[in-house]
Amino acid sequence: MRRILAILMENEPGSLSRIVGLFSQRAFNIESLTVAPTDDNSLSRMTIATKGDDKVLEQIVKQVNKLIDVIKITDITDRKHIERELLLVKVAAMSDKSRTEVTRITDIFRGNIIDIGKQVYTVQLTGDAEKLNAFINALQNETEIIESARSGCVGMARGDQALRI
Amino acid sequence: MTTELFTGAEMVVKSLSALKVKYIFGYPGGSVLDIYDAIFQQDEIEHILVRHEQAATHMADGYTRATGEVGVVLATSGPGATNCVTGIATAYMDSIPMVVLAGQVATSLIGNDAFQETDIVGCTRPIIKHSFSCRTLADIPDAISKAFYIASTGRPGPVVVELPKDILIPQNKGPFNIETDIKIRSYNPNIKGHSKQIKKAAQTISNAKRLVVYSGGGIVLSDASELLTKLVETLKAPITNTLMGLGGISGTHKQFIGMLGMHGSLEANKSMANADVILALGARFDDRVTNNVEKFCPNATIIHVDIDPTSISKTINAHIPIVGLVDVVMQQLLDELSDINFSPDEAELSQWWQQINLWRNVKSISYDQDVNEKIKPQRVVEALYKITQGDAYVCSDVGQHQMFAAQYYPFAKPRRWINSGGAGTMGFGLPAAMGVKLAFPDKHVICITGDGSIQMNIQELSTCKQYNLPVVIVTLNNRSLGMVRQWQDMVYGGRHSSSYMESLPDFVKVAEAYGHVGIQIDNLDELEEKLTQAFNIKDRLVFVDVMVDEKEHVYPMQIRTGAVDEMWLKKGVKS
Numbered sequence: 001m002r003r004i005l006a007i008l009m010e011n012e013p014g015s016l017s018r019i020v021g022l023f024s025q026r027a028f029n030i031e032s033l034t035v036a037p038t039d040d041n042s043l044s045r046m047t048i049a050t051k052g053d054d055k056v057l058e059q060i061v062k063q064v065n066k067l068i069d070v071i072k073i074t075d076i077t078d079r080k081h082i083e084r085e086l087l088l089v090k091v092a093a094m095s096d097k098s099r100t101e102v103t104r105i106t107d108i109f110r111g112n113i114i115d116i117g118k119q120v121y122t123v124q125l126t127g128d129a130e131k132l133n134a135f136i137n138a139l140q141n142e143t144e145i146i147e148s149a150r151s152g153c154v155g156m157a158r159g160d161q162a163l164r165i
Numbered sequence: 166m167t168t169e170l171f172t173g174a175e176m177v178v179k180s181l182s183a184l185k186v187k188y189i190f191g192y193p194g195g196s197v198l199d200i201y202d203a204i205f206q207q208d209e210i211e212h213i214l215v216r217h218e219q220a221a222t223h224m225a226d227g228y229t230r231a232t233g234e235v236g237v238v239l240a241t242s243g244p245g246a247t248n249c250v251t252g253i254a255t256a257y258m259d260s261i262p263m264v265v266l267a268g269q270v271a272t273s274l275i276g277n278d279a280f281q282e283t284d285i286v287g288c289t290r291p292i293i294k295h296s297f298s299c300r301t302l303a304d305i306p307d308a309i310s311k312a313f314y315i316a317s318t319g320r321p322g323p324v325v326v327e328l329p330k331d332i333l334i335p336q337n338k339g340p341f342n343i344e345t346d347i348k349i350r351s352y353n354p355n356i357k358g359h360s361k362q363i364k365k366a367a368q369t370i371s372n373a374k375r376l377v378v379y380s381g382g383g384i385v386l387s388d389a390s391e392l393l394t395k396l397v398e399t400l401k402a403p404i405t406n407t408l409m410g411l412g413g414i415s416g417t418h419k420q421f422i423g424m425l426g427m428h429g430s431l432e433a434n435k436s437m438a439n440a441d442v443i444l445a446l447g448a449r450f451d452d453r454v455t456n457n458v459e460k461f462c463p464n465a466t467i468i469h470v471d472i473d474p475t476s477i478s479k480t481i482n483a484h485i486p487i488v489g490l491v492d493v494v495m496q497q498l499l500d501e502l503s504d505i506n507f508s509p510d511e512a513e514l515s516q517w518w519q520q521i522n523l524w525r526n527v528k529s530i531s532y533d534q535d536v537n538e539k540i541k542p543q544r545v546v547e548a549l550y551k552i553t554q555g556d557a558y559v560c561s562d563v564g565q566h567q568m569f570a571a572q573y574y575p576f577a578k579p580r581r582w583i584n585s586g587g588a589g590t591m592g593f594g595l596p597a598a599m600g601v602k603l604a605f606p607d608k609h610v611i612c613i614t615g616d617g618s619i620q621m622n623i624q625e626l627s628t629c630k631q632y633n634l635p636v637v638i639v640t641l642n643n644r645s646l647g648m649v650r651q652w653q654d655m656v657y658g659g660r661h662s663s664s665y666m667e668s669l670p671d672f673v674k675v676a677e678a679y680g681h682v683g684i685q686i687d688n689l690d691e692l693e694e695k696l697t698q699a700f701n702i703k704d705r706l707v708f709v710d711v712m713v714d715e716k717e718h719v720y721p722m723q724i725r726t727g728a729v730d731e732m733w734l735k736k737g738v739k740s
Contacts, residue, residue: 021290068352
């Protein structure tokens with residue numbers, strides 16, 4: 001089953017490669033991975049979406065925790081949490097009909113058209129993976145998708161709980 | 166007052182001095198010449214020049230296994246560093262603390278495919294506990310100090326420190342500061358076991374009817390054998406050791422039921438299979454122990470004590486996991502047992518021991534030696550035990566001889582049995598023995614090896630000559646890769662694909678060519694006499710080449726895909 005892991009680690013050269021290496025070395029699955037420095041520049045925050053049964057997940061969490069650079073890891077899947085992903089999608093907008101439809105679908109999903117070309121629209125949408133999938137399906141029914149890029153999910157527990165030092 | 170300034174190379178040596186390092190095992194080359202120059206100009210640390218960097222890692226490793234002190238390796242960039250990879254992996258698999266200082270091309274050249282450039286940090290990433298890439302002078306003492314701390318605490322392991330040439334050169338100087346009281350915010354290994362878990366464990370032990378203590382390399386690494394012996398004597402239960410854990414309790418202790426696992430004793434494996442409680446101490450349920458995990462000890466409640474949380478419930482689910490240093494946890498357990506006035510149920514205990522003694526009576530660790538036959542390899546190990554009165558440091562390579570040594574040389578003390586258990590690295594034995602001999606020049610240090618393994622680092626005979634390291638090499642020469650051959654006999658219809666060594670050298674002449682003494686033993690009736698003669702030569706390395714029966718197999722042996730106690734006792738005889 002799909003799990004979302006939030007990791008706080010030292011913002012050091014090589015830290016990312018240790019995580020990625022660990023996943024490939026031990027045949028763990030990575031569905032998506034995002035990483036960037038936090039408000040404290042000495043720390044990096046990573047979100048990994050992965051799949052596995054309880055036994056595999058237990059090993060993933062323990063193995064990641066064992067890396068010297070890792071400060072904390074939590075599995076936020078079963079808690080109340082917020083999950084967001086950014087999608088940029090470039091679609092064909094050659095006819096009035098397709099332009100109207102793309103605009104309408106984008107409005108429904110509360111996305112934004114952020115760039116236009118002679119025959120294309122580029123749309124931005126944030127949400128969880130399910131919403132993004134539904135949006136892509138809706139677009140596909142009306143026009144041709146020329147290019148799409150997804151950020152992979154970032155996640156955070158709701159409420160007062162915080163992943164920090 | 167002006168601060169004294171040092172080059173990076175000097176800082177490397179000063180850092181090692183501050184950490185009380187006595188030896189560096191290494192091999193010079195372009196990127197580390199400045200460090201070699203700094204070593205030359207001091208006399209606190211001795212550098213041991215090996216003949217191949219792999220041997221430097223194994224020598225440091227052997228030194229560490231025997232003494233408990235962190236071994237230090239120095240290699241140049243590129244091939245020098247990659248030659249260390251096997252030795253690093255070997256140390257990693259057996260949780261041996263080691264610091265490997267690897268040269269690197271100048272920072273301006275990194276990534277340019279420069280001469281002798283290899284991404285050694287990348288190459289070693291899956292087989293190290295941690296690594297550091299130094300980029301400035303100030304990084305050097307910091308990285309080395311942290312490397313020692315990380316290597317030697319928690320679950321120990323190798324740490325690589327990458328040192329680019331441009332921060333070592335004389336043109337580049339800076340002030341030297343080293344902090345030896347290390348704190349790392351992201352690294353805090355658990356020391357004490359959780360008190361609730363300790364209580365639970367003590368209660369489970371009290372209610373056990375058929376308890377087995379199963380201890381591993383963690384006992385040896387944390388110098389906890391006295392405490393283990395005390396605990397086992399309190400429990401009055403049988404104890405088995407893993408290959409890595411031998412010597413954790415005396416091999417002749419009456420509660421010791423032998424090694425367990427693939428080539429373990431029948432009584433050890435049977436006891437595990439029939440136990441209702443297993444107390445695992447610093448052992449990790451390796452696949453060479455468990456056999457088929459699906460069939461592993463289905464009726465046992467498992468208490469697993471380990472410093473490394475990832476070892477717990479990785480292969481075998483632990484019912485009572487306890488994360489902590491094994492010596493600390495054992496003391497907590499002893500205290501708790503005393504608090505609850507523990508005393509084992511004598512009736513249950515005596516029934517359990519009666520059953521175990523029946524398995525013991527099968528004498529699964531045995532062999533037949535006819536006086537007219539070729540020498541059996543087991544007999545050689547028994548003779549070594551007799552001659553050294555069980556008090557030698559025994560280093561082994563990997564293969565049949567390794568199993569025979571583990572089965573027939575009961576170790577009275579920890580740190581006496583030195584072998585590559587996890588990685589199974591052929592070529593480990595001789596350099597490891599050299600590291601031990603360096604630390605304990607007055608002790609018997611034996612390298613039990615085979616005609617295959619010894620040739621994987623035989624060039625180190627030259628290092629032995631240079632530093633006067635008179636180890637006794639005993640080759641159980643069966644003119645073939647014995648363990649491979651055994652599997653081919655048992656599993657591959659006797660097709661001996663590439664398991665022959667058809668062009669063996671004359672090892673006596675090889676030894677002599679390197680300036681040592683060579684002795685060949687061909688007949689059973691000269692075995693003890695000639696071996697004794699070898700041990701009487703104290704000041705020279707003796708290479709004893711013993712011609713043994715090439716048809717001998719290692720028994721007992723777990724039957725593949727079977728339960729822990731399903732074993733071949735002899736050819737065609739099942740447990």
